[in-house]
Amino acid sequence: MSSDNKIAVKPSILDREFNAPRSLVFDTWTQVEHLNNWMFPQKGFSCEYVSADIRSGGSSLHKMMTPNGHEMWLLTKYEEVSPPERLVFRQYMSNDAGDILPNPQMPTWPKEIRATITLTETGDKTHLHFVWEPIDPTEEEAATFKAALAERGNGWSAGLEQLTIYLESLGHL
Amino acid sequence: MARTRTTYDAFNAIAEPKRRALIETLAIQELSVNEIVKIMRWNQPMVSKHLGVLKQVGLVSERKDGRYRVYKVNAAELKPIHDWVAQFDQLWVNRLDHLEDYLDKIQRGEG
Numbered sequence: 001m002s003s004d005n006k007i008a009v010k011p012s013i014l015d016r017e018f019n020a021p022r023s024l025v026f027d028t029w030t031q032v033e034h035l036n037n038w039m040f041p042q043k044g045f046s047c048e049y050v051s052a053d054i055r056s057g058g059s060s061l062h063k064m065m066t067p068n069g070h071e072m073w074l075l076t077k078y079e080e081v082s083p084p085e086r087l088v089f090r091q092y093m094s095n096d097a098g099d100i101l102p103n104p105q106m107p108t109w110p111k112e113i114r115a116t117i118t119l120t121e122t123g124d125k126t127h128l129h130f131v132w133e134p135i136d137p138t139e140e141e142a143a144t145f146k147a148a149l150a151e152r153g154n155g156w157s158a159g160l161e162q163l164t165i166y167l168e169s170l171g172h173l
Numbered sequence: 174m175a176r177t178r179t180t181y182d183a184f185n186a187i188a189e190p191k192r193r194a195l196i197e198t199l200a201i202q203e204l205s206v207n208e209i210v211k212i213m214r215w216n217q218p219m220v221s222k223h224l225g226v227l228k229q230v231g232l233v234s235e236r237k238d239g240r241y242r243v244y245k246v247n248a249a250e251l252k253p254i255h256d257w258v259a260q261f262d263q264l265w266v267n268r269l270d271h272l273e274d275y276l277d278k279i280q281r282g283e284g
Binding site for chain 2 (some may be wrong): 012018019020024025034037038039040041128130147148
């Protein structure tokens with residue numbers, strides 16, 4: 001599987017500025033009592049961390065819940081936790097025991113995606129730089145990731161909302 | 174460089190906005206090709222093309238109803254996609270929105 005010719009993929013990059021001190025912004029990423037309040041993908045969802053060993057080499061497990069209680073589990077593995085400025089991790093769909101689940105529906109979606117968060121403080125504001133990039137993707141994974149980025153802001157988020165409503169109406173969530 | 178895709182997976186099947194629209198329409202009711210043509214106001218070859226892709230990845234199933242074939246969404250196949258989309262990149266945008274709201278809220282509380 002290894003190859004000398006690494007495939008380059010343009011990462012997904014997000015930049016935000018928060019009216020909050022850097023130490024507090026960093027804490028919101030590493031302390032469960034904060035994470036439970038915002039680490040969910042959509043309004044109406046909620047999330048709960050059932051384990052959290054948030055340090056370099058550690059991991060956490062949390063569940064996301066849809067409005068009527070359907071659960072999805074995410075495992076996060078932390079590569080680097082350097083307060084108050086840098087956090088590097090990967091997230092995986094998992095089961096409630098934290099075993100990573102394969103996704104046969106999406107065979108070409110990158111299996112490993114690294115998230116790197118860098119915080120810089122300017123006065124009383126904190127700038128957050130978020131980079132999301134596939135690790136050693138195959139050609140197909142790189143193409144899928146690229147196509148997905150091109151779709152950003154083009155209905156994916158709204159699509160999830162509609163899917164949730166629809167599946168709930170059928171009793172599938 | 175974009176390569177020609179000869180097969181579809183569920184991801185690129187639903188990446189096309191027209192196919193997402195078709196899924197939403199078929200989510201509500203079972204329809205024949207002619208009915209889809211009328212509702213969506215697409216021509217018949219276009220309807221057949223997109224139905225074909227959705228069928229190929231199992232998102233839509235068909236059955237015979239008298240002289241017609243009718244199509245419906247396969248909800249069980251959609252569910253894993255829903256779960257997958259929930260961790261998609263766009264959702265990081267939403268999470269950061271939530272973080273911003275949350276930071277504003279707790280700082281108002283503290284201040």
